[in-house]
Structure formats: C-alpha cells, structure tokens
Amino acid sequence: MIRDLDTPALLVDVTRLDANLTRVAAALSAHGVALRPHWKTSKCLEVAKRQLASGAVGFTCSTPAEVTALGEAGIRGLLWAHLPVGAPKVRLAVEAVRAYGAVLIADSVAVAEPLSEALTAAGLVADLFLDVDTGLGRTGVARAEAVRVAREIAALPGLRLCGVLTHEGHLYGFGQDHEALDRAGASSSKVLVSVADTLRDAGLPIETVSVGSTPGLATAPYVAGVTEARPGTYVYNDGNQLRLGTATLDQCALTVLARVVSVRPGTAIIDAGSKALSSDAVSAENGYGMVLDVDGLPLDVTFPRANEEHGFLAGPGVGSLTVGDLVRVLPHHACATVTMWSEVIAVRDQDLYERWPVVARH
Ligand SMILES: Cc1ncc(COP(=O)(O)O)c(C=O)c1O
Incomplete structure (x- = not known):
C-alpha cells in the first residue's frame, strides 16, 4: 500500500503511464509518423520496454550515459540529439556509432569536422541529422543558412547527412493560448519540412524529418512531410503540461x-x-x-x-x-x-x- x-x-501511476504511451503511439502510427521518444524524461529501462511494446522505433537521448544504458540493454534506433563537442564527447560519439549504430546531430561545420575526422580514422560512417532552429533559439542552424551548412557537412567523409531535426521547445512559452501554441507547433514543422525540401533540391538525400516536444504533439508531427516525432515528457506529463493545457x-x-x-x-x-x-x-x-x-x-x-x-x-x-x-x-x-x-x-x-x-x- x-x-x-x-x-x-x-511514484509512477502505471495505469496513467501506459495510457499516455498507448494514446500517443496510436495517434502517431495512425498518421504514419515514427515515434522515437526522448528517454531523458524517464531514464528507466522498464519505461523504455513499455514504449517499445507500444510502437517506439528507438529512442532519443541527451547524454552519452543515456545512449550507453539503452545500447547496453540491446536497444537500437538511438539518436543522440545533443551536439558532441570537445574531444571526450567526440570519442563517446565514435563509440556510440561503433557499438550501437547511433545517429548523431550537428548544426555547424565546427561541430561536424572533428566528428568526421574521428569517424574516418575509426573506419566508420555515421548517419547524421542537421539540427535546425525553428524558433527556440538554442542550437540549430538558421533556416537561411541551412543549405550552405548542409552542403559543407555532406562533403565531409565519415558522415552521411540523411535527416533534419528540430526541438520546438519555444512552445513552452505560450501560456494558456492553445490556438497560438498549435499554430506555432505547425509552423515550426513547416519550416523544418521546407528546409528538408530545399536540401533535397540541392541533391542531399534527406530521409528523416524529425520534430520533438510534448507541447507540440497535437500539431507538429502531423504537418505533411514530417516523418518522426520525439516527445519525452508525454510519458509522465507534469505541472508544465497542465498549465499549457497539453x-x-x-x-x-x-x-x-x-x-x-x-x-x-x-x-x-x-x-x-x-x-x-x-x-x-x-x-x-x-x-x-x-x-x-x-x-x-x-x-x-x-x-x-x-x-x-x-x-x-x-x-x-x-x-x-x-x-x-x-x-x-x-x-x-x-x-x-x-x-x-x-x-x-x-x-x-x-x-x-x-x-x-x-x-x-x-
Ligand atoms: C532535442 C529534443 N528533442 C525532444 C525533446 C522532448 O521534448 P519534451 O520534453 O517537451 O517532450 C527535447 C526536450 O528537451 C529535446 O531537447
């Protein structure tokens, strides 16, 4: 008791957890959008197992420890959605690619070049997503710079630029204005899809168009052209989601x-x-x-x-x-x-x- x-x-209420997992997975699957949830919310292998059982195709991670914990548990489809900067992180990124086939991200040549060198030296080629800023103002290349940066990254050996990604975290700033929040979620995805189209026009093989946030779940994944969603908080939800009405x-x-x-x-x-x-x-x-x-x-x-x-x-x-x-x-x-x-x-x-x-x- x-x-x-x-x-x-x-405490985690298992009935609510399972309902959250099933509801979100079913909605995304009905629209043909892959679910690669962010694991930073639970950091719990039991939750990961339940997410896989309800249709997740892999996981998004912030830290190398998250990548390693999931990788060592035999879980694949790992996306390390944090810029691996500095020699220790580059080494960890190479190891994550070698051991688990992890996908990496970059938003500049300054981030990509050391990865390229280390991966090439290790005889590896990693899949890489271009991080695009669609409004948060954190990491991510600006829309206007995306083609130039993508071309430069794509020319580097050891990296296969095959996706674009955004975290529409600016939606957390929308208060109770649900319509404004939904509009911003959709428009963030439209920016990402248009970047993907521009990169394809430039001859780059963009396969994955990845969005990710819990406040954006009602709209961002369902814009035509989005292929993947990475919500994290949806597993448990919290006071922030309650206040946003999400x-x-x-x-x-x-x-x-x-x-x-x-x-x-x-x-x-x-x-x-x-x-x-x-x-x-x-x-x-x-x-x-x-x-x-x-x-x-x-x-x-x-x-x-x-x-x-x-x-x-x-x-x-x-x-x-x-x-x-x-x-x-x-x-x-x-x-x-x-x-x-x-x-x-x-x-x-x-x-x-x-x-x-x-x-x-x-
Ligand atoms: C890159 C990235 N993707 C996805 C998420 C998941 O967002 P949320 O916690 O709103 O579900 C986050 C959260 O910080 C993130 O940084």
Whole structure:
C-alpha cells in the first residue's frame, strides 16, 4: 500500500503511464509518423520496454550515459540529439556509432569536422541529422543558412547527412493560448519540412524529418512531410503540461509522496524539498508543485517555499493537515524531478507494483 511507504518517494501511476504511451503511439502510427521518444524524461529501462511494446522505433537521448544504458540493454534506433563537442564527447560519439549504430546531430561545420575526422580514422560512417532552429533559439542552424551548412557537412567523409531535426521547445512559452501554441507547433514543422525540401533540391538525400516536444504533439508531427516525432515528457506529463493545457491532471503519472512532519499556524512542513522535486520551473505564482491528497485529488494548499529536505505548505487547506498525513506533489518538470531519484515506485491505484531503477542520471 502507498500508505506504508517511507517518504519521500517518487511514484509512477502505471495505469496513467501506459495510457499516455498507448494514446500517443496510436495517434502517431495512425498518421504514419515514427515515434522515437526522448528517454531523458524517464531514464528507466522498464519505461523504455513499455514504449517499445507500444510502437517506439528507438529512442532519443541527451547524454552519452543515456545512449550507453539503452545500447547496453540491446536497444537500437538511438539518436543522440545533443551536439558532441570537445574531444571526450567526440570519442563517446565514435563509440556510440561503433557499438550501437547511433545517429548523431550537428548544426555547424565546427561541430561536424572533428566528428568526421574521428569517424574516418575509426573506419566508420555515421548517419547524421542537421539540427535546425525553428524558433527556440538554442542550437540549430538558421533556416537561411541551412543549405550552405548542409552542403559543407555532406562533403565531409565519415558522415552521411540523411535527416533534419528540430526541438520546438519555444512552445513552452505560450501560456494558456492553445490556438497560438498549435499554430506555432505547425509552423515550426513547416519550416523544418521546407528546409528538408530545399536540401533535397540541392541533391542531399534527406530521409528523416524529425520534430520533438510534448507541447507540440497535437500539431507538429502531423504537418505533411514530417516523418518522426520525439516527445519525452508525454510519458509522465507534469505541472508544465497542465498549465499549457497539453495534458489533463488524470494524464499526469508522476508524483512525489511526502509526509507532514510538523505543523504551525498557517504552515505545514513536509519531508520533501528541492532535493525531491528539483527547483526547475519554480515560480512565485506556482511554487514547487501542485499539492494533491494521497488519492491524487487537488488540495487547497500551496507549496511556496522549500529547503533541501523540507517543503513549506501554505494556503486555506493547510489547517486540516496533521503530523503524519500523506500528500502527493505533482512536479512542474518531470524530467528534472526524475534525475533527483535512483528509483521510481510504480503503483496501481493504491497498491505497489514494482520498484524501477532510474539509470543514466548523469
Ligand atoms: C532535442 C529534443 N528533442 C525532444 C525533446 C522532448 O521534448 P519534451 O520534453 O517537451 O517532450 C527535447 C526536450 O528537451 C529535446 O531537447
């Protein structure tokens, strides 16, 4: 039973997880779009197995540790969607290509050239996607520069430029304006598809057109010409998705279970703080997360402050909390919360299901 667990504990509602996996995989498959989910959200092999069973063709990774964990588990179709810059990363990229056939990305010749040299020296040829900026302003070549950069990269030995990729992460900035968010998701994909067409016109064999984000899931994958989607957060969803309106509360599968350890007028102290939830996406308005009761129903309680191992709860409902009471906190950012933990506890209703290790945390 959940009530018997020591706290804090990171819970995954398996019924909701499986529903999220099935819903997204079915929608993409109905449109002939391949699902290569980002594994940074769960970093959990049990979740990866469920994703493969529901139709994922492989995984997207941020870190070399993620690539290695999946590769060592025998999983293929790995896309390392982070720029491998610096000699240590180039070595890891070569190893990921040699051992698991990983696909790499680049957004400049400065990134691609050292890869080309190292891969050629190792007698390898890697598939490579051109990272294109469609609005986030992080990495990615600008649309106007794409053909020039792609031609230069394609001329390098050891690399086969065969795809384009974008992360439409700017959609996180759209607040509750759902129509604007959907328009931006579609227009980001249209930019990527047009870059792919231009590269093909220039004689480059672009096969994969890869988009990726959870807020963009309703639109970005379904623009004609997109071949692949890489959502990550969709497995668990979180407070960010709830605020954007891109998930409902009953699609949120990840919560931190905590106990009230002390009460004082107007405040209840729980045994979960910034080391349980992370401080990512914390704001004065939203605090450290949404406070729910042990059954997952919202309480009229806020979570404005945290120390490392303590959370400060306030708000009208706090007076009914007493020492020993359990609450569940829905984190703002599932991916950031998961990396604070070495295991998740999979639960069904109020029953424990299994303990799943979180691996590749660094
Ligand atoms: C390159 C890339 N692809 C896909 C994703 C998945 O996005 P989300 O977490 O919104 O599902 C991310 C997230 O940061 C990303 O950086």
